[in-house]
Amino acid sequence: MSAQRDMKEKNPWHTPVTIIFSVIGVIAIVALVTVAVLQNRPLPQKYKYGIVLDAGSSHTALYIYEWPAEKDNNTGRVEQTLSCKVDGPGISSYASAPWKAGKSLTKCLEQARQKVPVKRHSETPLYLGATAGMRLLNLEDSSASTKVFQAVEEALQKFPFSFQGARILSGQEEGAFGWVTVNYLDDRLEQNLQTRGALDLGGASTQISFVSDNFDGSDSPDNAVAFRLYGNDYNLYTHSFLCYGKDQALRKTLAQQTKSGPGTILDPCFHPGYTETKNYSVLYDSPCVSDRKPQGAPATFNHTGKGNFSRCQEVVKRIFNFTECKYSQCSFNEVFQPRLQGPFGAFSAYYFVMNFLNLTDTSIPLEVVTERLSRYCATPWNQVKEQHPGVKLKYLAEYCFSGTYIVTLLTKGYNFTSENYPNIKFIKKIKGSDAGWTLGYMLNLTNMIPAEAPDSPPLPYAGYVSIVTVIALLLFVLFIFSLRPLWPRCSKHPQII
Template sequence: MLKRTRQESFSDKLYKFRGVILVVSVPLLLTSFVLLFMPRSSSDDGIISMEAGNRRASSNDPRSSPSPHGSKSYAAIFDAGSSGSRVHVYCFDENLNLVPIGKELELFVQKKPGLSSYAHNPHLAADSLQSLLDQAESVVPQELRHKTPVRVGATAGLRALEGDTSDRVLQAVRDFLEDKSSLKSKPDWVTVLDGTQEGAFQWVTINYLLGNLGKKYSNTVGVVDLGGGSVQMAYAISQKDAAKAPQILKGEGTYVKELFLKGTKYYLYVHSYLHYGLLAARAEILKAVEGSGNPCILNGYHGLYKYGGTAYEAFTSPSGSNLGNCREAAIKALKANESTCTHMKCTFGGVWNGGGGDGQKNLFVASFFFDRASEAGFVDPNLPVAKVRPVDFKDAAKRACETSLEDAKSTYPHVEEENLPYLCMDLVYQFTLLVDGFALDPWQEITLVKKVKYGNALVEAAWPLGSAIEVASSST
């Protein structure tokens, strides 16, 4: 006789396998919850986070198939530097690849002087950006202008102004953008960049253009960016070295920024040296020499050098301009022999140097380094990059220091007249900064960079691209 078996109901089966169901479902529910509320990207104090997620396309392949018009996004970034104002406009596809604006991969326009030159007339400072704004708006499709962010990042020129002067200039710029711009502006998008932000943005810019983001830190390059008022060094270090980082002396903050880029976490050593940009260093070197004349000024010049609202008398010493004596003045200005850092390796002024390592082995040196090298004749100004050694600046300085102002006019035709008396000083300082300041071997190969090849195009190696990547990734 067959025994009848009881047919289990659906609820009985659920009860019977309740343990298995619980084990499987709880992690799934938690994962779904995290994915639902996890932000696409984040930004904190200028630290960039690019979500890897669906951005599978290579960041260095602008030749991928064109995106539909609606998937493009634009960003306009003003670089308000001490020597002038510049605007960069970039266009990104949905994978944060750069795509062309017309025939170029960016709009780049500049003008002089910088905002700090209008310190006593903030409204005039703001109005000086009008022509740059007009050109920026002209390349953004009209239907996208209202959601295209416009940022203004002021650098060392405004950082050096006294009192509330920089605040009044920035507020005038905010009001100007609110009244005159069709682009999307926010009050906190007009600011004086912290020097470490500037350095971090520059590091992101160059490594993005080289296609290094997403690779391990040892495959990235380090950056030295010499501006007018400050100089920044930035390079990726190991997590172990990051844990050893001291606190910054005489101030708050840290030497290490954490960045999450293309699915990879980086520990970025970055430091900004205010008063040690090329134009600011001239003032420091003039102050460093007591008595009559300065050995860094070309023979035949006698005038005033104005920086940061102060005028310094500038004329050559009785014995004329001289490489050796100028080196002594530059070392004194750098305070390279007065380090207060005794427990670890330092650069000048008692600043921790980050410990070195693989992230610093390939060094890209930008801005005034490239400009002076090309003007002095040992770098082709028509090339975007050049391999040089610090000693090349010393050799060029020797030639410049032995040249009178009158002869220099024909010997160095590409140097602007206002910079010519300081050519010996500038080249000596750049060599001293690299060797005595940053402790580079004089014969170490470094890369001078003005533009970086990206696909088949060239893009300016400047910090605004890093800022544009941040604002674009946080708004997509």
Template sequence: MVKSRSLHLLFTGWCHCRYSLSVFNVGIGLDLSVGVEGVLPSLARPANASRIFHGIVFDAGSTGTRIHVYTFIQKDPELPLLEKETFQSVKPGLSAYADTPETAGETVRQLLRVAKKAVPHVEWERTPVVLRATAGLRLLPPKKAQALLDEVEVAFEESPFFVPDNSVHIMNGTDEGILAWVTVNFLTGQLQAKTKKTVGTLDLGGASTQITFLPKFKTIESAPPDHIARFDLLSTTYELYTHSCTDTHQTDSSLERKVFESSCLSRKFREDWSFGGLTYKISGIPDGSTGFTECYKEMLKVVKGVIHQPPELQDSNTFYAFSYYFDIAVEAGLIDERRGGMVKVQDYSIRAKEVCNKLSMYLATKPFLCMDITYITCLLKDGFGFKDETILKLTQKVNNVETSWALGAIFDYFQNIKIH
């Protein structure tokens, strides 16, 4: 069975890019209790008691569905503390059930049982549950995507949790990038600190990628007015550059013939892959050239010149990178899966050359590693414009909390953040 997200991105027609400057009103004092009391059903509490509240976020991604159950403690007038996160995921993603949407509802019900165990019974009716779908559903025909969302809404209404208005919807890539940035900078303490020093974020999912960071004034000044977005979270203003890439539905004559050949694959590789209701023949090029140079040329065709490159990225120091950046670094042996680690952009490049120039060694166990790691190398260098020396901090968790946009999404809900 084919397991390659870069192949998935190539098939979806990489790359439609959206980039914007997003102005956050984000400050040094986060009091979620203000938003909580305004949006949740009331529940009597003793005077001067700490507020303990919960939030449930479903991440309906292209490769799986994940549930995040957050527990917060608010002690007036202190900042709220994220006490813990309960996390679980299932595969495949909801988009795999496009022709059997009722199965999507069962997937959600299965994960709701996790939430029932994590949230005390007395808090169920006060605990909001929301689902945000990403590129997997964005790529489906609208009617099929809506049928899946309808099944999720039914499952939510059957649950004992608080179901707010607009609890289920498809999130755009720009919001995805911004909320992931909020998550990482909250968990690393940057949003609470009296400094504007923040970290940039890189996210690469099954069908889209996002880059988000605090830009310099020149980048802000050169952005078109309609690429400015604002939302209120705290009291200090942050201006963020966020760039999202996803499908354009471009076509290729070979794909129309349901055949995909690549110099990133061993000449001996042959496999069928089902995607979008069709089955494709995936293979190496029997009489063609292989190796890193040829593979990189293929990746350049879908990356070079179609992704906006802010010049300041060439001077960037450190970015947090997660999702597929992390997974491939683990598979390539660049980092330890449990601890994560720091790598330079050039580390991906060096490892890609080693793998791609010895494809036969990986045919049986990791046939797509050359394609995947070369794609990431090309995306970072010729897509976004990072230098070889740029450091990426690869991690799945910060302070034992998943590095996902989901935490940012629950802040979005409690504070009624409006990104525009």
């Protein structure tokens, strides 16, 4: 027993100093790892919000976006959290009763009030952008346009958000911001991937926007927009055709067919058996066609469908000018357009019409698309109504025309062919957010996309913690080995008898 006691007394590991140093070393290592983990652990996410109202020609929609509040310079990923379609037509339709334009927005704004946390209300920017419908109203009656905006602004200012104003977007802005939205949501900007062109079709205008290596803006400076995003420069071609949205294009085709003021027209763009009495003054109540109203026409005309795709396409082509071009190449109406390049995303009415017609799959050959449209347009009106009982008759009646118009616009207008037509992707949403100009508009106004690529940590969080842990363990092992001179030698262990 005395020998064992002597051995313990001579063993340096049993000295108080060694024990104290060992304990301190272990505590230091544990503290280092704990602090690293706690300091860098993911925290509960806090968000900021932005609200954009898209006041289009046929309707208004409200969108709420959110992004992480802790990101430096508000560079967090922006996502759509709510979309609300305003009841009733677009605000331009309330020219004779402007106060109704403001009142129509209340229901969706109340939803926004509930969705955005109260503590964020006062710092949440609220924007309203009006597009082609208000552009047309401003051309036709600027006083009425001003009164509509006054009513809208009064309604928006009653809510607790940070109202940033209501304005009419130019066609160039609408096209450019749609391009930003599509490529931002697809992560093509931050990752420096090939960008996707944007094809937007509304009720009163249509936009085409894409990056082309053959376009530097010198041929048509009005169609050039330059962006510097995430450290990359983009020279964007964009053009907006006012009066070539699907609703105004329909007016233009009807105007072509009624220019002599007949009492009846046989329209190949509507189904056989379709018939409706329409008012001349209503048809020509738009700046897009008002100067073409026939003199001495009766008050109404009988609109009768014949359902013939080929003849419909011939009627549609008459609203375009394909013969004159003062540039090296044009789309239509003497507008310069560079050679198409890269993939394209087609959204808004492009998607909704082609989705109804079950033609969003662009792997279907273009020839098959036209064959299916031909069969659909030739379907009797009564049969179409039986097949789609839940669709409003006004919209249902126009799908033959709208599908024909889209194919004609893409192929004859923008020069898509059977070879590059599959490059088009018809899209409604990208990663849960609606495709359209609103997100790009907000990103631009809030500087959410930096001009230069933001710096990022050299290591992800998990990698960082792993390396710190390994280094800490290595230091502990080295500390143990540093005490090697104090280790007891086996040869010196006393023999126990």
